[in-house]
Amino acid sequence: MPADEGSTPEASGTTTPKGRVSGPGGLLGLDPTVGVSKPDPILVADGVVRRFGGVTAVNVDHVEFQRGAITALIGPNGAGKTTFFNLLTCFDQPQEGDWSFNGQPLKGIAPHVVARRGLIRTFQLTKVLTKLTVIENMRLGATGQRGERFLPALFRGGWRAQEQSNTERADDLLVRFKMDHMREQFAGQLSGGQRKLLEMARALMTEPELIMLDEPMAGVNPALKQSLLEHVKSLRDEGRTVIFVEHDMDMVFDISDWVVVMAEGRIIAEGTPEQVGRNQAVIDAYLGSHHDSELDAIIHGDVPDHEVPIVTGDPDRAPSEEDR
Amino acid sequence: MDWSQIAVDTFSASLGALAIVYVLAAQGLNIHYGYTGLFNFGQAGFMAIGAYGVAIVSAPESVGGLGLSLWLGIAASVVAAVLLALLMGIPTLRLRGDYLAIVTIAVSEIIRLVLRSEWSEQHLSTGGNSGINGFAGPFYDNNLLARIGGIPATRFNATRYEVGPFQYSGRELWVMVVGWFVVAVFAVLTMLLMRSPWGRVLRSIRENEDAARSLGKNVQGYKMQALVLGGVMGAFGGIVLAIFQNLALPDDFVTRTTFLAYAALILGGAARVGGPIVGGVIWYTLFSFMNNVVAQMKSADLFPESVKANAGQLPFVFLGVALMLLVVFRPQGIFGDRKEVELDAR
Numbered sequence: 316m317p318a319d320e321g322s323t324p325e326a327s328g329t330t331t332p333k334g335r336v337s338g339p340g341g342l343l344g345l346d347p348t349v350g351v352s353k354p355d356p357i358l359v360a361d362g363v364v365r366r367f368g369g370v371t372a373v374n375v376d377h378v379e380f381q382r383g384a385i386t387a388l389i390g391p392n393g394a395g396k397t398t399f400f401n402l403l404t405c406f407d408q409p410q411e412g413d414w415s416f417n418g419q420p421l422k423g424i425a426p427h428v429v430a431r432r433g434l435i436r437t438f439q440l441t442k443v444l445t446k447l448t449v450i451e452n453m454r455l456g457a458t459g460q461r462g463e464r465f466l467p468a469l470f471r472g473g474w475r476a477q478e479q480s481n482t483e484r485a486d487d488l489l490v491r492f493k494m495d496h497m498r499e500q501f502a503g504q505l506s507g508g509q510r511k512l513l514e515m516a517r518a519l520m521t522e523p524e525l526i527m528l529d530e531p532m533a534g535v536n537p538a539l540k541q542s543l544l545e546h547v548k549s550l551r552d553e554g555r556t557v558i559f560v561e562h563d564m565d566m567v568f569d570i571s572d573w574v575v576v577m578a579e580g581r582i583i584a585e586g587t588p589e590q591v592g593r594n595q596a597v598i599d600a601y602l603g604s605h606h607d608s609e610l611d612a613i614i615h616g617d618v619p620d621h622e623v624p625i626v627t628g629d630p631d632r633a634p635s636e637e638d639r
Numbered sequence: 640m641d642w643s644q645i646a647v648d649t650f651s652a653s654l655g656a657l658a659i660v661y662v663l664a665a666q667g668l669n670i671h672y673g674y675t676g677l678f679n680f681g682q683a684g685f686m687a688i689g690a691y692g693v694a695i696v697s698a699p700e701s702v703g704g705l706g707l708s709l710w711l712g713i714a715a716s717v718v719a720a721v722l723l724a725l726l727m728g729i730p731t732l733r734l735r736g737d738y739l740a741i742v743t744i745a746v747s748e749i750i751r752l753v754l755r756s757e758w759s760e761q762h763l764s765t766g767g768n769s770g771i772n773g774f775a776g777p778f779y780d781n782n783l784l785a786r787i788g789g790i791p792a793t794r795f796n797a798t799r800y801e802v803g804p805f806q807y808s809g810r811e812l813w814v815m816v817v818g819w820f821v822v823a824v825f826a827v828l829t830m831l832l833m834r835s836p837w838g839r840v841l842r843s844i845r846e847n848e849d850a851a852r853s854l855g856k857n858v859q860g861y862k863m864q865a866l867v868l869g870g871v872m873g874a875f876g877g878i879v880l881a882i883f884q885n886l887a888l889p890d891d892f893v894t895r896t897t898f899l900a901y902a903a904l905i906l907g908g909a910a911r912v913g914g915p916i917v918g919g920v921i922w923y924t925l926f927s928f929m930n931n932v933v934a935q936m937k938s939a940d941l942f943p944e945s946v947k948a949n950a951g952q953l954p955f956v957f958l959g960v961a962l963m964l965l966v967v968f969r970p971q972g973i974f975g976d977r978k979e980v981e982l983d984a985r
């Protein structure tokens with residue numbers, strides 16, 4: 316993990332040996348224009364284009380994501396956010412473009428190799444392993460397991476200690492996510508929101524350098540949201556980088572250091588939450604797709620007491636992720 | 640109708656050599672389908688490779704074999720099964736599951752048709768549709784029961800011995816000792832593997848391979864290992880069959896053989912170590928019971944003329960109905976956990 320010293324949540328940065336400012340501090344005073352270069356980018360995409368038949372789902376000229384910061388990727392339904400995530404993590408291949416993680420190009424690399432390099436993602440439509448228990452889901456996330464190789468697997472003595480320490484780490488995470496009481500349940504018995512939590516906790520088992528969360532809050536119980544927000548912030552404090560897609564504007568405004576806005580496959584704006592909130596192109600993009608938007612209210616400081624996200628999930632693509 | 644004879648024959652068959660063949664095939668399918676979610680519909684192809692590997696390598700040169708030892712024959716079968724798994728897996732394991740199903744079913748039929756063709760009869764000494772026989776002698780010469788059990792070590796001792804309610808020929812007893820030993824070895828191997836992190840990765844691939852990928856697991860690599868392991872188990876089914884019959888016969892490896900092994904697995908319960916063993920035994924017991932009843936009815940002339948010619952198919956009809964009832968009323972099989980089977984995969 317880079318930089319465990321120094322980076323406090325509120326916009327301070329760490330200066331890397333090369334003199335670049337990583338963390339949220341590096342974003343201070345940046346010009347909020349699309350494609351602006353960051354002092355210490357961890358992930359850079361160039362000319363990435365993905366078409367499905369006649370539809371151009373993603374068409375990103377240039378974007379950089381700052382190391383050690385929390386970046387929100389927002390945009391109306393169908394903007395191409397999930398597709399962009401799939402491309403960046405090599406779960407899908409673009410027709411054109413290049414992108415790199417920690418300076419290493421990722422094009423043409425298998426998704427599991429991307430994951431091993433420290434770039435982990437979660438899915439909008441959760442992919443928990445239904446017939447494995449919660450704790451087994453968690454254990455699966457641990458990396459470098461000796462017992463995952465064929466011959467060593469046969470000899471328990473060779474992997475028991477490692478399994479033990481992985482289990483302890485998994486149990487700690489389950490407590491932090493308030494899921495420890497469900498440890499022995501099958502993941503298939505969990506509600507939609509609980510599945511989201513499990514998937515995020517499982518991703519953290521890999522100790523990722525960069526974690527990309529696709530709508531982590533969709534369907535999550537409001538009472539848990541706040542602690543989840545704190546958790547995401549603590550990831551930044553540990554020196555990790557977070558990129559997340561979210562429709563819940565409270566969350567976006569609360570925790571993100573930087574916001575990237577997509578519409579119709581393109582990045583139409585980026586900047587701090589306040590800068591983006593004032594951006595006319597963003598307001599138009601949202602109003603164009605959603606007339607009774609809450610965005611205005613939020614921008615003008617008129618935040619309603621109850622939590623009313625602008626858009627909750629993709630109702631047509633993510634069926635019923637309500638908490639039971 | 641001689642019910643006591645039917646009872647003796649059925650009991651005997653339940654643990655006999657042919658039951659072992661299905662148990663081994665089902666143990667392999669349990670690795671493929673039960674734990675990893677791979678649809679291998681060509682287990683009969685792996686069995687054929689096993690049977691012919693032993694037959695071609697170990698048959699005397701006089702009948703066109705290589706005349707080498709039985710051990711080498713078994714080793715050749717295992718190597719050939721590994722190669723077959725690679726051949727089927729490399730092009731298909733990257734694709735969606737149904738591609739593997741189509742390729743495996745096609746490859747296993749191609750193997751059978753090539754083995755029984757005149758071309759391979761002339762060029763590979765496979766004996767065409769009558770197969771290869773006369774290679775298993777050394778196996779029976781080493782019958783250890785001859786030393787401990789007082790059973791004469793005549794090569795193909797056909798004398799019948801009574802063991803409780805069971806009746807077996809001397810040669811079958813020896814096949815059973817070795818065959819059940821192999822089953823036990825595979826069961827222990829499966830148990831050790833499936834309680835390990837390696838087995839956890841296989842099960843996660845069965846549940847959702849993208850999830851496994853997103854956590855850095857090399858899904859293709861694990862699927863290939865599973866395909867090889869289960870394929871080798873299937874090959875041992877073919878080896879046991881060939882040695883028991885002293886004959887490798889192409890039409891023993893029709894696609895139906897694969898489906899019967901699947902029936903055994905589902906009856907016992909997939910993804911359970913004991914599933915294919917108990918399932919194979921019960922399945923084969925039912926099968927031989929039906930066969931024995933039909934055979935007796937036939938000799939007692941109890942079938943009307945119109946049915947008589949095809950009465951041999953009746954056991955399959957019966958088993959088909961039984962399998963349907965099983966899937967409706969006990970989809971988890973004998974060992975499975977119904978709650979687990981019915982978890983939805985949202």
Ligand SMILES: Nc1ncnc2c1ncn2[C@@H]1O[C@H](COP(=O)(O)OP(=O)(O)O)[C@@H](O)[C@H]1O
Pocket residue numbers: 367370371372390391392393394395396397398399629
């Ligand atoms: N596999 C696919 N095949 C065809 N079209 C797709 C596919 N995946 C996404 N799309 C299309 O790409 C566009 C962007 O979708 P998506 O990335 O899911 O948007 P978002 O996550 O921003 O809501 C949509 O128009 C969607 O219909």
Ligand SMILES: [Mg+2]
Pocket residue numbers: 396397398439629
């Ligand atoms: Mg999406």
